[in-house]
Amino acid sequence: MSRPRTTVTLTADLVIVTIRAGHLCVLLVERGNEPFAGQPALPGGFLRGREDLNETAARELAEETGLAAESLYLQQVGVYSAPDRDPRTPRVITCAYLAIAPNLPSPEAGSDAHAASWLPVADARRLTLAFDHDQILADAVELARDQLQFRTVATAFCPRDFTIAELREVYEVVWGVKLDKPNFHRKVTDSTGFLVPTGRKRSTGNGRPAALYRAGPASTLAPPMMRPPGFAL
Known part of the structure:
Protein backbone atom coordinates (compact mmCIF):
# COMPACT_ATOMS: atom_id res chain seq x y z
CA MET A 1 0.00 0.00 0.00
CA SER A 2 1.49 3.31 -1.05
CA ARG A 3 1.76 6.15 1.42
CA PRO A 4 -0.04 9.46 0.68
CA ARG A 5 2.24 12.15 -0.69
CA THR A 6 2.97 15.19 1.43
CA THR A 7 3.27 18.60 -0.19
CA VAL A 8 6.41 20.39 0.98
CA THR A 9 6.79 24.16 0.73
CA LEU A 10 10.08 26.01 1.21
CA THR A 11 10.64 29.40 2.83
CA ALA A 12 13.57 31.59 3.81
CA ASP A 13 13.63 33.46 7.14
CA LEU A 14 16.06 36.24 7.98
CA VAL A 15 17.73 37.13 11.28
CA ILE A 16 19.12 40.57 10.47
CA VAL A 17 21.29 42.01 13.24
CA THR A 18 23.16 45.25 13.72
CA ILE A 19 24.47 47.34 16.60
CA ARG A 20 22.44 50.44 17.44
CA ALA A 21 23.08 52.70 20.44
CA GLY A 22 25.28 50.09 22.08
CA HIS A 23 22.79 47.21 21.73
CA LEU A 24 22.71 44.14 19.52
CA CYS A 25 19.44 44.64 17.64
CA VAL A 26 17.36 42.39 15.41
CA LEU A 27 14.90 43.37 12.71
CA LEU A 28 11.33 42.26 13.43
CA VAL A 29 8.18 42.77 11.39
CA GLU A 30 4.58 42.86 12.51
CA ARG A 31 2.77 40.24 10.48
CA GLY A 32 0.02 41.66 8.30
CA ASN A 33 -1.57 38.33 7.36
CA GLU A 34 -2.76 35.17 9.08
CA PRO A 35 -1.48 33.07 10.66
CA PHE A 36 -0.18 35.11 13.61
CA ALA A 37 -1.50 38.42 12.22
CA GLY A 38 -0.26 41.32 14.36
CA GLN A 39 2.42 39.21 16.01
CA PRO A 40 6.15 40.00 15.76
CA ALA A 41 8.15 37.77 13.45
CA LEU A 42 11.38 37.54 11.54
CA PRO A 43 11.13 38.74 7.93
CA GLY A 44 10.90 35.99 5.34
CA GLY A 45 8.69 34.29 2.80
CA PHE A 46 8.03 31.51 0.31
CA LEU A 47 10.36 30.37 -2.45
CA ARG A 48 8.97 31.30 -5.87
CA GLY A 49 9.38 29.96 -9.39
CA ARG A 50 13.00 29.21 -10.29
CA GLU A 51 14.51 30.98 -7.28
CA ASP A 52 17.06 29.32 -5.08
CA LEU A 53 16.76 29.98 -1.34
CA ASN A 54 19.48 32.63 -1.38
CA GLU A 55 17.49 34.56 -3.98
CA THR A 56 14.33 34.14 -1.92
CA ALA A 57 16.09 35.55 1.12
CA ALA A 58 17.35 38.55 -0.86
CA ARG A 59 13.92 39.25 -2.37
CA GLU A 60 12.08 38.99 0.92
CA LEU A 61 14.62 41.26 2.54
CA ALA A 62 13.93 43.96 -0.05
CA GLU A 63 10.13 43.47 -0.10
CA GLU A 64 9.56 43.51 3.64
CA THR A 65 12.18 45.99 4.81
CA GLY A 66 13.56 47.96 1.87
CA LEU A 67 17.11 46.76 2.65
CA ALA A 68 19.43 45.42 -0.06
CA ALA A 69 20.99 41.99 0.51
CA GLU A 70 24.18 43.00 -1.33
CA SER A 71 25.22 45.20 1.59
CA LEU A 72 24.89 42.46 4.22
CA TYR A 73 26.98 39.59 5.50
CA LEU A 74 24.68 36.62 4.85
CA GLN A 75 25.12 33.08 6.21
CA GLN A 76 22.82 30.11 6.61
CA VAL A 77 21.86 29.32 10.21
CA GLY A 78 20.04 26.04 9.66
CA VAL A 79 16.99 24.24 8.31
CA TYR A 80 13.80 23.98 10.40
CA SER A 81 11.35 21.24 9.47
CA ALA A 82 9.09 20.38 12.42
CA PRO A 83 5.80 19.04 10.97
CA ASP A 84 3.60 21.58 12.79
CA ARG A 85 5.82 24.68 12.60
CA ASP A 86 3.49 26.44 10.14
CA PRO A 87 -0.29 25.88 10.17
CA ARG A 88 -0.86 27.04 6.57
CA THR A 89 0.11 23.86 4.68
CA PRO A 90 0.97 20.26 5.61
CA ARG A 91 4.75 20.87 5.59
CA VAL A 92 6.62 24.18 5.47
CA ILE A 93 10.39 23.84 5.74
CA THR A 94 12.43 26.99 6.23
CA CYS A 95 16.08 27.83 5.79
CA ALA A 96 17.13 30.56 8.20
CA TYR A 97 19.82 33.12 7.38
CA LEU A 98 21.92 35.34 9.61
CA ALA A 99 22.56 38.79 8.09
CA ILE A 100 24.97 41.34 9.61
CA ALA A 101 25.64 44.93 8.59
CA PRO A 102 26.68 48.20 10.23
CA ASN A 103 24.53 51.27 10.81
CA LEU A 104 21.46 49.86 9.11
CA PRO A 105 18.74 52.45 8.49
CA SER A 106 15.24 52.43 9.89
CA PRO A 107 13.41 49.79 7.84
CA GLU A 108 10.32 50.22 5.71
CA ALA A 109 7.49 47.73 6.04
CA GLY A 110 6.54 46.01 2.80
CA SER A 111 3.41 44.34 1.45
CA ASP A 112 3.50 41.40 3.85
CA ALA A 113 4.08 43.42 7.04
CA HIS A 114 2.27 46.21 8.86
CA ALA A 115 5.47 47.51 10.47
CA ALA A 116 9.18 46.79 10.67
CA SER A 117 11.48 47.92 13.45
CA TRP A 118 14.76 47.28 15.23
CA LEU A 119 14.54 45.78 18.70
CA PRO A 120 17.35 44.87 21.11
CA VAL A 121 17.85 41.11 21.00
CA ALA A 122 17.41 40.91 24.77
CA ASP A 123 13.94 42.47 24.43
CA ALA A 124 13.03 40.38 21.37
CA ARG A 125 13.80 37.18 23.25
CA ARG A 126 11.27 38.15 25.92
CA LEU A 127 8.52 38.27 23.30
CA THR A 128 6.62 35.39 21.75
CA LEU A 129 7.50 35.45 18.07
CA ALA A 130 5.40 33.85 15.34
CA PHE A 131 6.02 30.30 14.15
CA ASP A 132 9.28 28.91 15.62
CA HIS A 133 11.09 32.22 15.23
CA ASP A 134 12.05 32.29 18.93
CA GLN A 135 14.26 29.24 18.34
CA ILE A 136 15.60 30.57 15.04
CA LEU A 137 16.56 33.87 16.68
CA ALA A 138 18.30 32.10 19.56
CA ASP A 139 20.22 29.86 17.16
CA ALA A 140 21.26 32.78 14.94
CA VAL A 141 22.54 34.89 17.84
CA GLU A 142 24.53 31.96 19.16
CA LEU A 143 25.97 31.43 15.69
CA ALA A 144 27.03 35.09 15.56
CA ARG A 145 28.71 34.76 18.96
CA ASP A 146 30.55 31.64 17.85
CA GLN A 147 31.58 33.14 14.54
CA LEU A 148 33.24 36.06 16.30
CA GLN A 149 35.64 33.57 17.86
CA PHE A 150 36.90 31.94 14.70
CA ARG A 151 36.05 34.21 11.74
CA THR A 152 36.48 37.87 10.86
CA VAL A 153 32.73 38.48 11.09
CA ALA A 154 33.11 41.31 13.63
CA THR A 155 34.19 43.73 10.90
CA ALA A 156 30.78 43.25 9.20
CA PHE A 157 29.27 45.22 12.11
CA CYS A 158 31.69 48.11 11.49
CA PRO A 159 31.71 50.92 8.93
CA ARG A 160 34.28 50.79 6.13
CA ASP A 161 36.88 52.59 8.28
CA PHE A 162 36.80 51.92 12.01
CA THR A 163 38.88 52.19 15.17
CA ILE A 164 40.03 49.39 17.44
CA ALA A 165 37.64 50.76 20.07
CA GLU A 166 34.70 50.41 17.66
CA LEU A 167 35.73 46.85 16.85
CA ARG A 168 36.07 46.05 20.54
CA GLU A 169 32.55 47.39 21.12
CA ASP A 190 48.55 40.43 15.66
CA SER A 191 45.92 38.34 13.85
CA THR A 192 47.14 37.79 10.29
CA GLY A 193 44.97 39.51 7.70
CA PHE A 194 42.27 40.56 10.15
CA LEU A 195 42.84 44.33 9.93
CA VAL A 196 44.53 46.65 7.46
CA PRO A 197 45.79 50.06 8.72
CA THR A 198 44.53 52.94 6.59
CA GLY A 199 47.31 55.28 7.70
CA ARG A 200 44.71 57.82 8.83
CA LYS A 201 43.37 58.81 12.24
CA ARG A 202 40.10 60.07 13.64
CA SER A 203 39.60 62.51 16.49
CA THR A 204 37.97 60.84 19.48
CA GLY A 205 37.22 64.02 21.40
CA ASN A 206 39.15 62.84 24.46
CA GLY A 207 42.87 62.38 24.06
CA ARG A 208 44.93 61.36 21.04
CA PRO A 209 43.30 60.65 17.66
CA ALA A 210 42.63 56.95 17.07
CA ALA A 211 44.13 55.02 14.17
CA LEU A 212 41.68 53.84 11.51
CA TYR A 213 41.57 50.32 10.08
CA ARG A 214 39.67 48.40 7.41
CA ALA A 215 38.70 44.76 7.15
CA GLY A 216 41.61 42.67 5.93
CA PRO A 217 41.58 39.79 3.43
CA ALA A 218 41.40 36.98 5.99
CA SER A 219 38.14 35.13 6.60
CA THR A 220 39.35 33.19 9.64
CA LEU A 221 41.12 34.36 12.79
CA ALA A 222 44.58 33.02 13.51
CA PRO A 223 44.76 32.56 16.43
CA PRO A 224 41.04 32.49 17.32
CA MET A 225 39.52 35.12 19.62
CA MET A 226 37.99 32.93 22.32
CA ARG A 227 35.13 34.46 24.24
CA PRO A 228 35.61 34.68 28.00
CA PRO A 229 33.34 33.04 30.58
CA GLY A 230 30.32 35.01 31.64
CA PHE A 231 29.06 35.92 28.17
CA ALA A 232 25.38 36.75 27.79
CA LEU A 233 22.98 33.96 26.84
Whole structure:
Protein backbone atom coordinates (compact mmCIF):
# COMPACT_ATOMS: atom_id res chain seq x y z
CA MET A 1 0.00 0.00 0.00
CA SER A 2 1.49 3.31 -1.05
CA ARG A 3 1.76 6.15 1.42
CA PRO A 4 -0.04 9.46 0.68
CA ARG A 5 2.24 12.15 -0.69
CA THR A 6 2.97 15.19 1.43
CA THR A 7 3.27 18.60 -0.19
CA VAL A 8 6.41 20.39 0.98
CA THR A 9 6.79 24.16 0.73
CA LEU A 10 10.08 26.01 1.21
CA THR A 11 10.64 29.40 2.83
CA ALA A 12 13.57 31.59 3.81
CA ASP A 13 13.63 33.46 7.14
CA LEU A 14 16.06 36.24 7.98
CA VAL A 15 17.73 37.13 11.28
CA ILE A 16 19.12 40.57 10.47
CA VAL A 17 21.29 42.01 13.24
CA THR A 18 23.16 45.25 13.72
CA ILE A 19 24.47 47.34 16.60
CA ARG A 20 22.44 50.44 17.44
CA ALA A 21 23.08 52.70 20.44
CA GLY A 22 25.28 50.09 22.08
CA HIS A 23 22.79 47.21 21.73
CA LEU A 24 22.71 44.14 19.52
CA CYS A 25 19.44 44.64 17.64
CA VAL A 26 17.36 42.39 15.41
CA LEU A 27 14.90 43.37 12.71
CA LEU A 28 11.33 42.26 13.43
CA VAL A 29 8.18 42.77 11.39
CA GLU A 30 4.58 42.86 12.51
CA ARG A 31 2.77 40.24 10.48
CA GLY A 32 0.02 41.66 8.30
CA ASN A 33 -1.57 38.33 7.36
CA GLU A 34 -2.76 35.17 9.08
CA PRO A 35 -1.48 33.07 10.66
CA PHE A 36 -0.18 35.11 13.61
CA ALA A 37 -1.50 38.42 12.22
CA GLY A 38 -0.26 41.32 14.36
CA GLN A 39 2.42 39.21 16.01
CA PRO A 40 6.15 40.00 15.76
CA ALA A 41 8.15 37.77 13.45
CA LEU A 42 11.38 37.54 11.54
CA PRO A 43 11.13 38.74 7.93
CA GLY A 44 10.90 35.99 5.34
CA GLY A 45 8.69 34.29 2.80
CA PHE A 46 8.03 31.51 0.31
CA LEU A 47 10.36 30.37 -2.45
CA ARG A 48 8.97 31.30 -5.87
CA GLY A 49 9.38 29.96 -9.39
CA ARG A 50 13.00 29.21 -10.29
CA GLU A 51 14.51 30.98 -7.28
CA ASP A 52 17.06 29.32 -5.08
CA LEU A 53 16.76 29.98 -1.34
CA ASN A 54 19.48 32.63 -1.38
CA GLU A 55 17.49 34.56 -3.98
CA THR A 56 14.33 34.14 -1.92
CA ALA A 57 16.09 35.55 1.12
CA ALA A 58 17.35 38.55 -0.86
CA ARG A 59 13.92 39.25 -2.37
CA GLU A 60 12.08 38.99 0.92
CA LEU A 61 14.62 41.26 2.54
CA ALA A 62 13.93 43.96 -0.05
CA GLU A 63 10.13 43.47 -0.10
CA GLU A 64 9.56 43.51 3.64
CA THR A 65 12.18 45.99 4.81
CA GLY A 66 13.56 47.96 1.87
CA LEU A 67 17.11 46.76 2.65
CA ALA A 68 19.43 45.42 -0.06
CA ALA A 69 20.99 41.99 0.51
CA GLU A 70 24.18 43.00 -1.33
CA SER A 71 25.22 45.20 1.59
CA LEU A 72 24.89 42.46 4.22
CA TYR A 73 26.98 39.59 5.50
CA LEU A 74 24.68 36.62 4.85
CA GLN A 75 25.12 33.08 6.21
CA GLN A 76 22.82 30.11 6.61
CA VAL A 77 21.86 29.32 10.21
CA GLY A 78 20.04 26.04 9.66
CA VAL A 79 16.99 24.24 8.31
CA TYR A 80 13.80 23.98 10.40
CA SER A 81 11.35 21.24 9.47
CA ALA A 82 9.09 20.38 12.42
CA PRO A 83 5.80 19.04 10.97
CA ASP A 84 3.60 21.58 12.79
CA ARG A 85 5.82 24.68 12.60
CA ASP A 86 3.49 26.44 10.14
CA PRO A 87 -0.29 25.88 10.17
CA ARG A 88 -0.86 27.04 6.57
CA THR A 89 0.11 23.86 4.68
CA PRO A 90 0.97 20.26 5.61
CA ARG A 91 4.75 20.87 5.59
CA VAL A 92 6.62 24.18 5.47
CA ILE A 93 10.39 23.84 5.74
CA THR A 94 12.43 26.99 6.23
CA CYS A 95 16.08 27.83 5.79
CA ALA A 96 17.13 30.56 8.20
CA TYR A 97 19.82 33.12 7.38
CA LEU A 98 21.92 35.34 9.61
CA ALA A 99 22.56 38.79 8.09
CA ILE A 100 24.97 41.34 9.61
CA ALA A 101 25.64 44.93 8.59
CA PRO A 102 26.68 48.20 10.23
CA ASN A 103 24.53 51.27 10.81
CA LEU A 104 21.46 49.86 9.11
CA PRO A 105 18.74 52.45 8.49
CA SER A 106 15.24 52.43 9.89
CA PRO A 107 13.41 49.79 7.84
CA GLU A 108 10.32 50.22 5.71
CA ALA A 109 7.49 47.73 6.04
CA GLY A 110 6.54 46.01 2.80
CA SER A 111 3.41 44.34 1.45
CA ASP A 112 3.50 41.40 3.85
CA ALA A 113 4.08 43.42 7.04
CA HIS A 114 2.27 46.21 8.86
CA ALA A 115 5.47 47.51 10.47
CA ALA A 116 9.18 46.79 10.67
CA SER A 117 11.48 47.92 13.45
CA TRP A 118 14.76 47.28 15.23
CA LEU A 119 14.54 45.78 18.70
CA PRO A 120 17.35 44.87 21.11
CA VAL A 121 17.85 41.11 21.00
CA ALA A 122 17.41 40.91 24.77
CA ASP A 123 13.94 42.47 24.43
CA ALA A 124 13.03 40.38 21.37
CA ARG A 125 13.80 37.18 23.25
CA ARG A 126 11.27 38.15 25.92
CA LEU A 127 8.52 38.27 23.30
CA THR A 128 6.62 35.39 21.75
CA LEU A 129 7.50 35.45 18.07
CA ALA A 130 5.40 33.85 15.34
CA PHE A 131 6.02 30.30 14.15
CA ASP A 132 9.28 28.91 15.62
CA HIS A 133 11.09 32.22 15.23
CA ASP A 134 12.05 32.29 18.93
CA GLN A 135 14.26 29.24 18.34
CA ILE A 136 15.60 30.57 15.04
CA LEU A 137 16.56 33.87 16.68
CA ALA A 138 18.30 32.10 19.56
CA ASP A 139 20.22 29.86 17.16
CA ALA A 140 21.26 32.78 14.94
CA VAL A 141 22.54 34.89 17.84
CA GLU A 142 24.53 31.96 19.16
CA LEU A 143 25.97 31.43 15.69
CA ALA A 144 27.03 35.09 15.56
CA ARG A 145 28.71 34.76 18.96
CA ASP A 146 30.55 31.64 17.85
CA GLN A 147 31.58 33.14 14.54
CA LEU A 148 33.24 36.06 16.30
CA GLN A 149 35.64 33.57 17.86
CA PHE A 150 36.90 31.94 14.70
CA ARG A 151 36.05 34.21 11.74
CA THR A 152 36.48 37.87 10.86
CA VAL A 153 32.73 38.48 11.09
CA ALA A 154 33.11 41.31 13.63
CA THR A 155 34.19 43.73 10.90
CA ALA A 156 30.78 43.25 9.20
CA PHE A 157 29.27 45.22 12.11
CA CYS A 158 31.69 48.11 11.49
CA PRO A 159 31.71 50.92 8.93
CA ARG A 160 34.28 50.79 6.13
CA ASP A 161 36.88 52.59 8.28
CA PHE A 162 36.80 51.92 12.01
CA THR A 163 38.88 52.19 15.17
CA ILE A 164 40.03 49.39 17.44
CA ALA A 165 37.64 50.76 20.07
CA GLU A 166 34.70 50.41 17.66
CA LEU A 167 35.73 46.85 16.85
CA ARG A 168 36.07 46.05 20.54
CA GLU A 169 32.55 47.39 21.12
CA VAL A 170 31.26 44.79 18.65
CA TYR A 171 32.74 41.95 20.68
CA GLU A 172 31.56 43.43 23.97
CA VAL A 173 28.00 44.02 22.74
CA VAL A 174 27.57 40.65 21.00
CA TRP A 175 29.21 38.67 23.80
CA GLY A 176 27.84 40.76 26.67
CA VAL A 177 31.23 41.16 28.39
CA LYS A 178 33.89 43.80 29.01
CA LEU A 179 37.27 43.11 27.40
CA ASP A 180 40.73 44.23 28.46
CA LYS A 181 41.67 47.07 26.09
CA PRO A 182 45.45 46.47 25.71
CA ASN A 183 45.00 42.70 25.39
CA PHE A 184 42.27 43.11 22.77
CA HIS A 185 44.36 45.58 20.78
CA ARG A 186 47.29 43.19 20.75
CA LYS A 187 45.19 40.20 19.67
CA VAL A 188 43.39 41.86 16.77
CA THR A 189 46.47 43.62 15.40
CA ASP A 190 48.55 40.43 15.66
CA SER A 191 45.92 38.34 13.85
CA THR A 192 47.14 37.79 10.29
CA GLY A 193 44.97 39.51 7.70
CA PHE A 194 42.27 40.56 10.15
CA LEU A 195 42.84 44.33 9.93
CA VAL A 196 44.53 46.65 7.46
CA PRO A 197 45.79 50.06 8.72
CA THR A 198 44.53 52.94 6.59
CA GLY A 199 47.31 55.28 7.70
CA ARG A 200 44.71 57.82 8.83
CA LYS A 201 43.37 58.81 12.24
CA ARG A 202 40.10 60.07 13.64
CA SER A 203 39.60 62.51 16.49
CA THR A 204 37.97 60.84 19.48
CA GLY A 205 37.22 64.02 21.40
CA ASN A 206 39.15 62.84 24.46
CA GLY A 207 42.87 62.38 24.06
CA ARG A 208 44.93 61.36 21.04
CA PRO A 209 43.30 60.65 17.66
CA ALA A 210 42.63 56.95 17.07
CA ALA A 211 44.13 55.02 14.17
CA LEU A 212 41.68 53.84 11.51
CA TYR A 213 41.57 50.32 10.08
CA ARG A 214 39.67 48.40 7.41
CA ALA A 215 38.70 44.76 7.15
CA GLY A 216 41.61 42.67 5.93
CA PRO A 217 41.58 39.79 3.43
CA ALA A 218 41.40 36.98 5.99
CA SER A 219 38.14 35.13 6.60
CA THR A 220 39.35 33.19 9.64
CA LEU A 221 41.12 34.36 12.79
CA ALA A 222 44.58 33.02 13.51
CA PRO A 223 44.76 32.56 16.43
CA PRO A 224 41.04 32.49 17.32
CA MET A 225 39.52 35.12 19.62
CA MET A 226 37.99 32.93 22.32
CA ARG A 227 35.13 34.46 24.24
CA PRO A 228 35.61 34.68 28.00
CA PRO A 229 33.34 33.04 30.58
CA GLY A 230 30.32 35.01 31.64
CA PHE A 231 29.06 35.92 28.17
CA ALA A 232 25.38 36.75 27.79
CA LEU A 233 22.98 33.96 26.84
